[in-house]
Amino acid sequence: MTNSINGIPYESPRPAREDDFELLQLGADLKDAKFESPPIGFFKDATLRLAKNKAAVAALVIILVVSAMAVFGPMMTAYAFDQQFVDYQNMPPRIPLLAPLGIADGSRVLENRRADGLSDTEKYPEGCILKVMNRRTVNGVEMVDVKVDYYRYSGCEENFLLGSDYLGRDLWTRLWRGTRVSLFIAVFSVVTNVIIGVIYGSVAGYYGGKLDMVLMRVCEIIQSFPRVVVATLFIMFFGTGIFSIIMSLLISGWIQTARLVRAQFYRFKGREYVLAARTMGVRDRAIIFRHILPNSLGPIITTMMIAVPQAIFTESFLAYIGLGLKAPEPSIGVLLSEGQKVLLNFPYQSLFPGIVISALMISFNLFGNGLRDAMDPTLRGT
Amino acid sequence: MKKRLLSLTLATVMAVSLLAGCGGVGTAGGTTSQPSGGGQSSSHPAPSGGGELRLVFSEDIDTLNPHMERSSTDSEIILSVGGVLYRIAPSTNSAYEIVPEYAEGAPEMVDQEGLVWRIKVRDDAKYADGSPMTAGDFVYSLKMYYDPLLLNSPGTTLDEYGVYITNATPYMIQHAEGTEVAWEDVGVKLVDGNAFELTLDKPVNASQLELAFASCVMVPVREELYEAGMNSDRNETNYGSSWDKFASSGPFMVTGWTRDSEISMERNPNYPLQDGITLDRIVYKIVPESGTRLQLFESGQLDTVSLSEADLERYGEDPRILEVPSSAATCIGLNPINTKNPILQNQKFRQALFFGTNRKEAAKLGNSMPVDYYITDNYILDINTGLAFRDSEEGKSYVDSDNYSYDPEKAKELFRQALEETGAASASLEILYQDSSESRKKICEYLQSSWQELFGRDRLTVTLQAVPSQQLSERYRSHKDDPSAFESGVIASTYNDLDPASALMEWNMNATRKKIPYYDEEFTALYDQAVALPLEEVEARAGLIAQAEAKMLADAPFIPVTQSVSSVLIADRVTMPFTTYNSVLRYAWPWAQVNQ
Numbered sequence: 004m005t006n007s008i009n010g011i012p013y014e015s016p017r018p019a020r021e022d023d024f025e026l027l028q029l030g031a032d033l034k035d036a037k038f039e040s041p042p043i044g045f046f047k048d049a050t051l052r053l054a055k056n057k058a059a060v061a062a063l064v065i066i067l068v069v070s071a072m073a074v075f076g077p078m079m080t081a082y083a084f085d086q087q088f089v090d091y092q093n094m095p096p097r098i099p100l101l102a103p104l105g106i107a108d109g110s111r112v113l114e115n116r117r118a119d120g121l122s123d124t125e126k127y128p129e130g131c132i133l134k135v136m137n138r139r140t141v142n143g144v145e146m147v148d149v150k151v152d153y154y155r156y157s158g159c160e161e162n163f164l165l166g167s168d169y170l171g172r173d174l175w176t177r178l179w180r181g182t183r184v185s186l187f188i189a190v191f192s193v194v195t196n197v198i199i200g201v202i203y204g205s206v207a208g209y210y211g212g213k214l215d216m217v218l219m220r221v222c223e224i225i226q227s228f229p230r231v232v233v234a235t236l237f238i239m240f241f242g243t244g245i246f247s248i249i250m251s252l253l254i255s256g257w258i259q260t261a262r263l264v265r266a267q268f269y270r271f272k273g274r275e276y277v278l279a280a281r282t283m284g285v286r287d288r289a290i291i292f293r294h295i296l297p298n299s300l301g302p303i304i305t306t307m308m309i310a311v312p313q314a315i316f317t318e319s320f321l322a323y324i325g326l327g328l329k330a331p332e333p334s335i336g337v338l339l340s341e342g343q344k345v346l347l348n349f350p351y352q353s354l355f356p357g358i359v360i361s362a363l364m365i366s367f368n369l370f371g372n373g374l375r376d377a378m379d380p381t382l383r384g385t
Numbered sequence: 386m387k388k389r390l391l392s393l394t395l396a397t398v399m400a401v402s403l404l405a406g407c408g409g410v411g412t413a414g415g416t417t418s419q420p421s422g423g424g425q426s427s428s429h430p431a432p433s434g435g436g437e438l439r440l441v442f443s444e445d446i447d448t449l450n451p452h453m454e455r456s457s458t459d460s461e462i463i464l465s466v467g468g469v470l471y472r473i474a475p476s477t478n479s480a481y482e483i484v485p486e487y488a489e490g491a492p493e494m495v496d497q498e499g500l501v502w503r504i505k506v507r508d509d510a511k512y513a514d515g516s517p518m519t520a521g522d523f524v525y526s527l528k529m530y531y532d533p534l535l536l537n538s539p540g541t542t543l544d545e546y547g548v549y550i551t552n553a554t555p556y557m558i559q560h561a562e563g564t565e566v567a568w569e570d571v572g573v574k575l576v577d578g579n580a581f582e583l584t585l586d587k588p589v590n591a592s593q594l595e596l597a598f599a600s601c602v603m604v605p606v607r608e609e610l611y612e613a614g615m616n617s618d619r620n621e622t623n624y625g626s627s628w629d630k631f632a633s634s635g636p637f638m639v640t641g642w643t644r645d646s647e648i649s650m651e652r653n654p655n656y657p658l659q660d661g662i663t664l665d666r667i668v669y670k671i672v673p674e675s676g677t678r679l680q681l682f683e684s685g686q687l688d689t690v691s692l693s694e695a696d697l698e699r700y701g702e703d704p705r706i707l708e709v710p711s712s713a714a715t716c717i718g719l720n721p722i723n724t725k726n727p728i729l730q731n732q733k734f735r736q737a738l739f740f741g742t743n744r745k746e747a748a749k750l751g752n753s754m755p756v757d758y759y760i761t762d763n764y765i766l767d768i769n770t771g772l773a774f775r776d777s778e779e780g781k782s783y784v785d786s787d788n789y790s791y792d793p794e795k796a797k798e799l800f801r802q803a804l805e806e807t808g809a810a811s812a813s814l815e816i817l818y819q820d821s822s823e824s825r826k827k828i829c830e831y832l833q834s835s836w837q838e839l840f841g842r843d844r845l846t847v848t849l850q851a852v853p854s855q856q857l858s859e860r861y862r863s864h865k866d867d868p869s870a871f872e873s874g875v876i877a878s879t880y881n882d883l884d885p886a887s888a889l890m891e892w893n894m895n896a897t898r899k900k901i902p903y904y905d906e907e908f909t910a911l912y913d914q915a916v917a918l919p920l921e922e923v924e925a926r927a928g929l930i931a932q933a934e935a936k937m938l939a940d941a942p943f944i945p946v947t948q949s950v951s952s953v954l955i956a957d958r959v960t961m962p963f964t965t966y967n968s969v970l971r972y973a974w975p976w977a978q979v980n981q
Contacts, residue, residue: 142704169750
């Protein structure tokens with residue numbers, strides 16, 4: 004029988020017969036290799052890829068070290084974070100291991116001292132003067148700058164590794180205690196924000212429609228509140244303290260997570276497996292939390308990691324502008340705020356908290372970026 | 386080409402500015418090598434008279450209108466360019482005198498009870514522009530001062546000094562009270578012979594009246610200018626809002642005021658008391674930033690600058706530093722009527738805190754001195770000799786100059802008894818402090834730690850709360866409506882250094898601006914007796930003031946802790962009239978001298 008398409012004739016194929024095909028593989032030597040390792044799941048693959056990212060691993064190590072110091076650091080000295088030594092205010096750092104190198108050796112330059120008072124051993128105990136500099140005359144009085152061993156000068160037998168503050172409190176203890184408080188505030192607020200954001204975003208994204216529209220407008224209204232104003236209002240009503248800081252971080256902090264989760268739900272809720280589950284009568288709650296949400300975990304974890312340094316920064320910023328914790332509780336922001344007031348005279352009081360907050364911020368950001376790359380499905384296998 | 390030329394010019398300008406800036410800074414370091422001599426040193430060259438004094442404020446004044454002054458900077462300027470009936474003036478070093486400035490002499494008692502007084506104004510009194518000043522100007526000023534529509538609220542009032550003009554307050558608040566009081570019913574009357582009479586509700590003596598007029602900013606306003614600046618509702622005037630809307634009559638006359646930049650004044654040729662004034666001109670610069678102020682001083686553009694504690698660290702033992710103790714004792718005020726924390730009502734609890742305060746240690750936290758009393762040694766008992774109340778026998782009798790009343794064992798026993806009496810197992814205390822004050826924060830943190838350590842952390846919990854100063858004042862004053870508005874807080878009040886009784890003013894039962902709700906009849910009776918005595922009766926006054934203060938200290942509605950000391954750098958070309966600070970005169974700059 005002859006057929007034609009567009010006027011071109013062709014013959015109909017003859018029906019296939021059993022001997023038309025031969026099962027070659029039965030005796031053939033196939034070149035496909037067998038899987039040598041068991042199949043890798045999403046999170047395991049992400050972990051492997053994260054391990055290859057050196058910057059992220061280094062960041063993780065720093066985070067773990069700082070977190071460990073936040074837990075154990077205050078126990079490493081004999082001082083409590085609020086223990087005062089009124090006679091030993093603003094002592095410079097003294098680290099015995101570094102002292103021979105001239106670093107953190109407990110010395111300090113006292114400016115504008117009367118030259119005729121240098122021989123007064125009550126004022127300058129024997130052996131405390133290391134160097135006399137910059138001789139000059141002011142109003143007929145000979146003045147000098149004196150470099151002294153400040154521990155000997157003050158008669159201090161304590162040893163403050165990172166120095167002491169305006170009440171003679173050990174800055175090592177306060178730094179790690181402050182780091183603990185800052186990390187607690189950051190982690191607590193971020194976890195709470197994620198829980199609120201996930202529930203809010205899931206409901207908005209899954210049900211959509213008018214409910215979504217209303218929920219998202221509420222988000223926009225809340226997001227328009229200036230954070231400093233919110234913090235100030237909380238402090239006015241509840242006073243300064245951890246509660247007010249956390250509440251000011253919670254007011255609008257969950258919105259980013261809610262938006263992200265909502266977008267993920269819009270992406271996945273029309274997929275076949277969701278439709279299949281729904282057709283089979285699975286309840287909404289199970290669809291949301293068992294079928295759709297696990298697909299969003301990657302972005303959520305990444306967002307969390309990036310939100311932690313943001314929360315630390317916000318806490319520090321609020322403390323820096325005086326909306327911080329109740330004295331004598333330290334945080335990194337409180338220490339920075341106190342340190343900047345004496346920055347010119349005692350720069351070490353800002354330096355060490357500055358180093359810790361910088362290390363934490365950079366590390367959390369690098370680790371967050373590493374996680375984002377590791378959990379990005381489009382980069383899987385690269 | 387044009388662009389290149391512009392860039393080159395800009396670069397040159399920037400380089401020159403940078404070099405100029407470096408020059409300034411370089412000088413800053415270099416000026417430490419000053420020629421010998423100085424404001425406070427013995428080798429200071431004799432001032433040649435004349436010249437310009439260059440001072441600085443961190444913020445601009447609000448007004449030159451004496452009825453609206455609110456701050457010590459306002460009053461410093463207004464009292465430099467505005468005349469008063471009686472003026473506190475420097476006499477010899479660390480002593481003062483009250484001199485009649487525009488008054489012809491001391492006030493004359495018209496009746497026998499001290500209720501009606503006549504004050505005559507100098508016949509030759511003139512404003513700086515040469516126009517005559519009469520008793521009518523003072524009467525008009527008082528009328529406007531108490532005007533019911535303007536409702537002025539100046540920083541200091543005659544009432545606070547015990548001068549209650551008949552019907553003045555009812556006249557002022559008549560609209561709020563819904564009453565009608567005519568100005569004619571107020572105890573201020575113009576009388577013949579360029580004089581006016583005051584009728585008072587409570588008797589006063591002449592020196593008390595002089596002191597009140599010298600301490601308040603009772604500068605006459607010029608009627609034409611005042612009325613010209615009045616709005617149609619007569620509830621606002623722009624008098625004193627700029628330098629040309631003010632009639633000068635003080636030792637200096639204002640010649641310029643550029644907001645947030647500079648206030649300048651020149652010597653007033655018509656000022657009646659020219660003796661002792663040598664300066665030609667005073668310029669106040671407004672420089673908010675402390676580092677900039679210090680640089681301006683070091684580059685010779687300012688004659689004085691105050692030092693922060695951090696600056697003081699750097700200036701160490703610089704001979705140009707002048708240490709100036711504050712008039713106010715820094716105290717922890719306790720609310721003895723708090724119902725939510727009833728242990729505060731227990732006198733033994735408050736006394737336990739009093740004896741449990743290690744003031745010597747607290748004083749190490751900043752530039753301050755320990756005090757276990759309220760009236761500091763700035764308060765002068767005898768104006769003529771300069772004798773401070775604290776140096777009098779009566780003033781010294783109940784002061785522990787060795788330990789400043791620190792007795793830990795007594796404190797612990799009192800604390801134990803307080804807990805027993807109230808039936809409480811432990812006590813708590815919240816201390817409020819001004820969030821902008823580092824020194825107060827330090828004191829609070831120290832007391833928190835030391836009190837908890839002394840009485841036991843399980844038996845006393847002290848919490849600290851930083852609050853903005855405005856909110857703090859409101860919390861203190863709201864005790865009238867809510868007795869539990871606060872538990873305790875830092876207080877430090879300054880009154881008239883020339884009257885130690887004035888320091889107790891806030892604590893008497895009839896005080897209108899009370900922070901701490903202390904109402905004690907015995908104390909009030911002693912205070913009333915003390916203020917009723919003439920300033921000349923030194924011993925009798927000292928005895929009454931001492932009894933009143935001792936009574937108050939025993940009741941312990943507050944815990945005195947320290948007296949702060951400010952540090953000021955004075956240029957070596959300046960000779961100050963005296964090296965102390967007075968709450969009214971401040972540094973008495975109009976009487977300073979500069980060596981040109």
